[in-house]
Every structure is written in structure tokens, then in C-alpha cells.
Amino acid sequence: MTIVATKSILIENNYIENIEYANELIDFFRMISFDNINTELSNYRYSIFDDKHNYENAKRAAEWKKGAESLFTTIPDEIIAKLTDTVPDLTDKFWSINQSFFNAQTGEQYAQAMTSCRRVFEYVTDCLFPATNEIVDGHSLKKDKYKLV
Numbered sequence: 001m002t003i004v005a006t007k008s009i010l011i012e013n014n015y016i017e018n019i020e021y022a023n024e025l026i027d028f029f030r031m032i033s034f035d036n037i038n039t040e041l042s043n044y045r046y047s048i049f050d051d052k053h054n055y056e057n058a059k060r061a062a063e064w065k066k067g068a069e070s071l072f073t074t075i076p077d078e079i080i081a082k083l084t085d086t087v088p089d090l091t092d093k094f095w096s097i098n099q100s101f102f103n104a105q106t107g108e109q110y111a112q113a114m115t116s117c118r119r120v121f122e123y124v125t126d127c128l129f130p131a132t133n134e135i136v137d138g139h140s141l142k143k144d145k146y147k148l149v
Contacts, residue, residue, distance in 0.1 A: 010042040087127040093120045 011018040022039045029037050100113040131143040
């Protein structure tokens, strides 16, 4: 009976420095008798075996989240305070999106909530910078030229 030692190496992306590092690891594992060595793109997904999955990192992440909550709770207040005079229906639209998102149970319902976000973005831009027939910096700003990039 022959035992084949297999090793998989995760790399984040196909950047040359990651490929070179993977090749160094392949050479190392071949020296210590691994017969079959695979490389696999992780696309930045990590596992429990990563060096950042430890108590200290988890503690720092929890502390950051705790501090960030108060930071991010002021953002909606700032948006509402600065835009409601110019964009009168903004609070109703945000409330509607919020209800749609939190009540969504299927992918299609989430997609509808995101479509509402796109419509709100268009509504806000129209209120702040209405469509015009003028050409500005070589670009048409007519209503039908609206496009989210």
C-alpha cells in the first residue's frame, strides 16, 4: 500500500508575489515528502487556521465594533439634518427601504430593497443637481442620461 501525502496551499489572489510565495511553499513541502501539492485561490476568504483567528484579534474586533456603533449612529442624523430641506421625501424613502430590507426573506425581496436604494440615489441627485439640457464638461446631463456606475 502506498500513502500519498497531499497538501493544499491557499493564496488570496493571483498576484505575482502570492504565486512566488506559493511556489516557495511547494518546494518546501516537496522536500519533506509531500507528493501532491495543490494551490487554491481563497479570494480573501479565510479559515479558522489563519494567524488572525486568535483571542487578541477577536478582542480588538469586539472593542472596535463597540466604539464604531456610536460613530456610525451619528451618520444617519447628519444625513437627515443636512438633506431634508433640499430632499423633502428622504425620510419616508429611507423608512420604506428599512422596512423592506428588514422584512425581506428571499433574495428577490432583498433585490427589491436594493432597487429602492438605487431609486433613492437617483432622487437625491435629482434634488441636489437637477437634470439640464446643457452640456457640462463634455457630458450630457439630461434626465435620460442618468446612470449609476
